[in-house]
Amino acid sequence: MALAGLGHYPSVADAHDLLARIRADQGDDAAAIAAWHAALECDPAHVGARKGLAFVAFRARDFTTAERQLELAAMHAPHDATVMVALDRVRSVQPGAVAEDVPRLTDPASGLLLYDMQGMRLAGGVGDDGDETLADAVAAEGAGLTREAARLTRLLGLGRTRHFLVETADARIAMIPVADDAALLLHRGAAIPIGRLLALAGRAAQAADEWLERMR
């Protein structure tokens, strides 16, 4: 049936994805991989195809490929919990891998900062030493940054901000809006892969959302 459907709509990424999953179920990994690549050609942001490629790679014990595919998926869907869980799983079985903890909001030296749209720090910090003055200053600037991003997406008709990344010579910083009136910044060194930074920030945003819910 999927084959028939594909005959009608060969360009629909979902049809390729469906075909790939059937092939994977049948144990035909090579055909599944080809179909998922076809899906990605139709839609490079297809998260299902990325997850599928990660799955067959994981099954083949190719943890590096599995992790890379999941990081790419996280880049397009930073709020997708299933991607985060899968990433954790891959990293936990990867030989020699150091599982990176999700930074905790309660730790002022975590490089994770939660602030409201008035520029007030709600939790976390950015410096290594938990410098509160520095964190407050960054919260104030962060709110301006979040508003500026929202203004750009509003005036250009791009919808709501999902995430914002800044790279400098020495750092990579991710900003994700949390709820309607807060945002978080995750600050890491320049060596962190972007996918991992976004995955971490995405999970931190989820945790921050729950934390804000509890506070209210």
Add this chain to the structure above:
Amino acid sequence: MARLDAERRELAATVVVYGPPKAGKTTILHCIRDRVTPERRGGFAPFGSDAGVAPLLDWLPLDLGTIAGWHARVDLYAIPDQRHADATRRLILADADGVLFAADSQAARLGDNVAALASLRDNLDDHDGRPRDVPVVFLYTKADLPGELLLGEIAMNRSLNPQHHPVFSCSALRGEGVLEALHAVIMLLMRHLAPVREKGA
């Protein structure tokens, strides 16, 4: 130029205080401001913050309240004396609905008064260069100085006001006569704005 907003029933007009340098133009504005209840003065812009220096008052918006269902206001401008302010003078006058001409009563200043009146006529053209018919009220200032320095109203009129525009004498220090002159010019300009209406119009 008078502005009417029929939707909001608002009416705004501009009165320019003209005259030779040091005839007391800003004093007249201060005098009006001091005598009008604060809530009618309109929120005017904050002046320079140099402590101890009397701010130069050159713009005073007045809220006349509601008149026949219209919310009326008048902006008073004192024309700047500076030589380089020629363009400013022309622009302020281009929007004038009425002029309060402050003439210095001192005999020694008659030449300055005549020169100022000539420059007023020169500048009272409309945007296309045609002379505009704008109501003028004369205010002979410094009437409280010693009599031997003054020219006297009859002599002043002969030189400055052969058309018999309304005249008021004032002592700028005590402020007598200033409000009466303003009252007159506002009445004149409003009448001028709405040339006596057909009955019931």
Add this chain to the structure above:
Amino acid sequence: MRVLEPWVAAPLTELLGESGARLALIMTSAGQVVAQHGFTRSLDVMSAAALGAGILATTGELANVVGAPSGFGAVVHQGGQQGVWLAGFDTPRGRWIGLVVFGPESSIGLVRLFFARFAEQVARAAPPLVPVREVLAEGFERELDQSLRALFGAG
């Protein structure tokens, strides 16, 4: 902020807030001030209005001379610490002029963007002008006289 036409207030507030401009002056093409923000002396307002209207008129002439048929959209001067944006725009009340002074926290691009929005909003918000004779009711003069007497304490 000071506005002579109340319906200019909301668009001007948005222009100032969004562009981060320091000073703004809105005037008719004859130089009559419609609204201003940030000027501390009214004489400065009058001079800026006079100069602004003059500059724009001169630039229009220059555009004719060099053969730019629709004129220049705006005159911009970018200094080290401050920039000036000067542009005309059409309203139902005739052609108006906006003068905006901005610092390094803003930019020509931002001022251009939000000035265009401001001009659109002003054109939409302007109530129609009605000739004087039609609207001033009889009794206006009597009431004006009474009001002035009350205002000036002449009883």
Add this chain to the structure above:
Amino acid sequence: MNPEEWSDALRQLTGITGVLGALIISADDGLVVAETAIDELATADVAALAAALVSRAARCTAAMRSAVPSSIHLLAEQGAVLAVAGPPPLWLVAVARHDAELGRLRLLLRDFAGALR
């Protein structure tokens, strides 16, 4: 790179699936220096807003005592804005649909921004 090579680079960027426009902007004054875009994209607005965002990002990294931004990447529900610093004050900016090949776009932007120097 000369202006002709600039427009060639911009055309290559807009050739990527889902890319709506590519611009070289001056981040100081928020103006377009060169552009290739579909008609519907208000490139002057993009330049103004992207420059404002770069400037905000720079204030933020300064507050963090980090270096100046070399690239920014904004992903929204219906689109993305990517920008890479060229020689000051120029930035290379691209606007794309959210499902565009953002990874490839990012790499190409980097290459061209490097070549602008």
